Amino acid sequence: MSPRPDTVTDLHAEPALARTILSWEPQGFDPLIDHFRIYAVRGESAPEEPQESDLIAKTVYPNVAHTNLDPAGETWTYTVLAVSDAGRRGRPSAPVTASSQPSVTATGREIATIGAFDGRTLEHHLAPTSYSQIPEEFPDAVIEYEQGADEPGTAWPYLLPGPGDAWAGKTAYRARWTFTLEEAPQAEYDLAVWLVDTTRLGGILRVSANHEHVTDIELPVGSTRGSREGDATVPGSTLRRSFHEPALPAALLQAGVNVLEFELAEGGWAAWDAVGVFARE
16 A cells, blocks of 8 residues: 655745735655645634535645635635545644735725725726727827726726737826825825736736836736626636735825826736725724
């Protein structure tokens, strides 16, 4: 009979926004490992023996991401065990408890937003399928949105095209968002950029504030379905949401009118969920 796999060791959990990334020590080749089984239970404890109802993933790699967690933060306890190519199971690892990183949309004070942070594009202009009209309505590849005067459904297209999009002229589109602050911030604000999906090209979303560069957001490889599907919360959806929350330096913002600009400098389109500026509480 082939040997039982070793107990999984060195299980670590790294908190991230709306996800927790797990990793552990790889195993050798005697026996050959067919896959690892990952179990998760809400809260800070887990049963001594994993329950199959708590299985969240199987993988051949010594790492996995527990995704689609509440952006406000969730606490789970994880265990992992190995299964050999003969179907024998090792003992479960020591449990590890971790909480995902809470979003600024849950912890901060809202200053200005476009859209709802809900995993959907549907409140935005031309959603969920009329992307071909974007080049017609914005022939100069610039989208202008004024907080308090414009609405997402009429002025903020659900896709921001990029140079990888032949249908939009292979152009790096820019979206300019104007909002007013009563006074200059005394501390950093946070910017929340939530996307419902991206293309398989990924990309770079360049962010500036009042004509000064803030950051380049590296967009993940998406499913390229968000141009035709607008709701990532539907069970079984293949849309690949992503969450990006860089700091906005106080020195780049001012009392009065402020302009944030998003330029899709590389890659294919990004499908907006929502964007927002939040003060830290």
